[in-house]
Structure formats: structure tokens, C-alpha cells
Amino acid sequence: MRVAVLTPMTGELATFGETVRNGITLAFDEWNEQGGMNGQFIEWVIEDTRCDPLQARQAAERAIHDLGARFIVGGLCSESAIPIARVADEQGVLFVAATATHPLVTVDSQGVTRPSVFRASYTYPYQGRAAARFSLDELNAGRAAVLSTPSDDLVRSTTEEFVAEFVAGGGQIVAAPTYFQGGPTTADFETIIAEIAKAAPEVLYVPDGYPIANQVGKLVQAEDIDVILIGSEVWGNGDLDFEALDGAFFTTHYSRETPNPLAEAWEERYLSAFAVEPDTLAALGYDAGNVLASAIEGTEDLTPDEVARSLEAIEFEGVTGGWRFSAQHDPLKPVVVVKINDGEVVFHTTVRP
Numbered sequence: 001m002r003v004a005v006l007t008p009m010t011g012e013l014a015t016f017g018e019t020v021r022n023g024i025t026l027a028f029d030e031w032n033e034q035g036g037m038n039g040q041f042i043e044w045v046i047e048d049t050r051c052d053p054l055q056a057r058q059a060a061e062r063a064i065h066d067l068g069a070r071f072i073v074g075g076l077c078s079e080s081a082i083p084i085a086r087v088a089d090e091q092g093v094l095f096v097a098a099t100a101t102h103p104l105v106t107v108d109s110q111g112v113t114r115p116s117v118f119r120a121s122y123t124y125p126y127q128g129r130a131a132a133r134f135s136l137d138e139l140n141a142g143r144a145a146v147l148s149t150p151s152d153d154l155v156r157s158t159t160e161e162f163v164a165e166f167v168a169g170g171g172q173i174v175a176a177p178t179y180f181q182g183g184p185t186t187a188d189f190e191t192i193i194a195e196i197a198k199a200a201p202e203v204l205y206v207p208d209g210y211p212i213a214n215q216v217g218k219l220v221q222a223e224d225i226d227v228i229l230i231g232s233e234v235w236g237n238g239d240l241d242f243e244a245l246d247g248a249f250f251t252t253h254y255s256r257e258t259p260n261p262l263a264e265a266w267e268e269r270y271l272s273a274f275a276v277e278p279d280t281l282a283a284l285g286y287d288a289g290n291v292l293a294s295a296i297e298g299t300e301d302l303t304p305d306e307v308a309r310s311l312e313a314i315e316f317e318g319v320t321g322g323w324r325f326s327a328q329h330d331p332l333k334p335v336v337v338v339k340i341n342d343g344e345v346v347f348h349t350t351v352r353p
Contacts, residue, residue, distance in 0.1 A: 001040045004063030006074035009048035023285025024073050037297040049080040056080030060087040073288050078102030085117045094304035098288035106329040116308045118329040120288035124154045127251040128161030129353035130335035131230050135203045136169040145175035145201035158207040175199035193219040207232035210240050217244035242343045254283040254320045255336045257347030263319040287318035
């Protein structure tokens, strides 16, 4: 059985692509060592996407037409996963996206679920709901402020989901200032933070990346504002100012400190295989390869349509948690919440939206 692994192999994201690829192929190796699925061994081929939309589409087409692949795993970033998903739709092959979080991977522009496209990572709106549940249930917060930008789809939609879930849970949004990415100055943020401080929230949701998070953290600390900062997964994609953000929380897909015996055993195997500790990309890659193999094992007719039906019914236990798929083929899984504490990022809890 031939499976195409589509990740960046060249370009500035090649290192990340290698990590995802390692996770996927480790899963396949383990299945082959156990005799395969229903006597079928996995033969994988690797194609380079560079996280470029056109190259990703071409790589998917080559994998299907030239290499005979009926199953695809990969899609490091949404920019490449979305065109791969479109090809999967057009050609009737099955695609499991490993790490892409944009909603339009598993649904089309009309919101219709792609029948043969699934993913191992949760979508970014999902983590907005998780952050709201964490604020309500874990922090017992009743008043929240949100800081977002309309110019970034991830930040905007994640914030919208946080607001909807927080209000539905009985909370109150007391401030919701916005900024334009690339444009805000220190003076702008000083005005924004002053507005937030006046509203007296208990939590402040800032789902943008580390440059914004660092700036907000410094101002909150300088003004001695009594508020808990909460961020999103993109906080982990750069150099956080641990001093300015001490005590803050953010959501993510995976932590090596999560109490999960399955993950602990896998981490040892990964370290032994690649001589490096696994990270979030490796974990999601492993789960993507493993959930596909598990679905194939659960069907006798090894067509993409039948394996898709198997995935729709699966109850999967992975290193990033246990899940089943939603109607949109997104995993309904626990979201990890980590805390910045004395210069380290440490596991705090998991939340199910």
C-alpha cells in the first residue's frame, strides 16, 4: 500500500518538515514491524511542498498520478494543506493533514465537509473555545477582555470563538480593543492597555504571536495591572519574553509533561530513533500517520471511501490525546494549557471545549 508523505523538504521550513516526516514515518515503521494492516505493508513516498500552494498542489498530483498513491499524509502548513485537500477532493484520494489548523482544510469555501479529508490537529477557532472554558472553569473568571486584529484570520476567528464561548458560559466581555497588524506603536498599545485596565477584567486574551504578546506583557507588568494573560498556540512560535509574561497561560497541541502513558512510551521510541526529543510537530505527525493506519486496519475494503468511513467512526487514542472526529472531520480532542513559570513553559492542564 502506497502512501504519500507531503512536507517541506527544502526551503526555510525544511527543518519543521523533517520533524513532521519523522513522526509520520515512525508510525508507519511501527505498523510494518507488527505485520502491517490486514497483511498490507505501508510503502511511503515523499514529496516536497515547501509550504508553497502551487508546489503543494503539484506534489499531490505527482504522488497520485505518477506514484500511484491513494492516501496522503502531511501538509505542514495551511497554505499547502488547503491545495492538497482540493486535489484529494478532485481525485478521490484520502488526505490526513498533520499540523494545518485553518478551517478550510477539511471544509470547502461553502462550509461543506470534504468527504475524504481529515486532520490530526485541532483548528485554531477550537482553541479559542478551549481558552474560554479554561478561563471560566479553571480560573473562575467572570470578566474578560480580548485584544485582536481584524487583519489576521487566525487572531480574529480565535478571538470570536473565545468571546462566544465565554459569554455562553455566563461571562462578560468588558473590553475588546483592536489593532492593525504592523501598524501599532508603543503609544497605541499604551492607550489600549489603559482602556483594558479601566474595564478591570480578570483575564486578557491575546491570541497573536510573540511580538504582540511580549509588548502587551511588558505594559501590563509596568502598569501593575491585576489581570491574567492567556494566549494561543502561536505564542510557542518564537521568543517569548518569559519575564514579562510570567504567570501567563497559552493553549497548545502537545506537551511532553502531559500525563499520558501512551505518549511517554512513544517519546522514548522517538528519542531512540532520531536522537532528539520529540516536539509538537513530531507528535502530530505521528498521530496523523497512526490514525490513518488504524482506520485502514479497521476496514477490509482498502479504498479511500471505505477508509474515510472508518475514520468517521473511529475512537482514537494518540500521543496528543484521545479523540473522535467531528462532522467537519476535525478531531474533538483535549487542548493542552501550559503556563509560563520562572522562565519555563510547564504543563498546567488539559481542556475539552
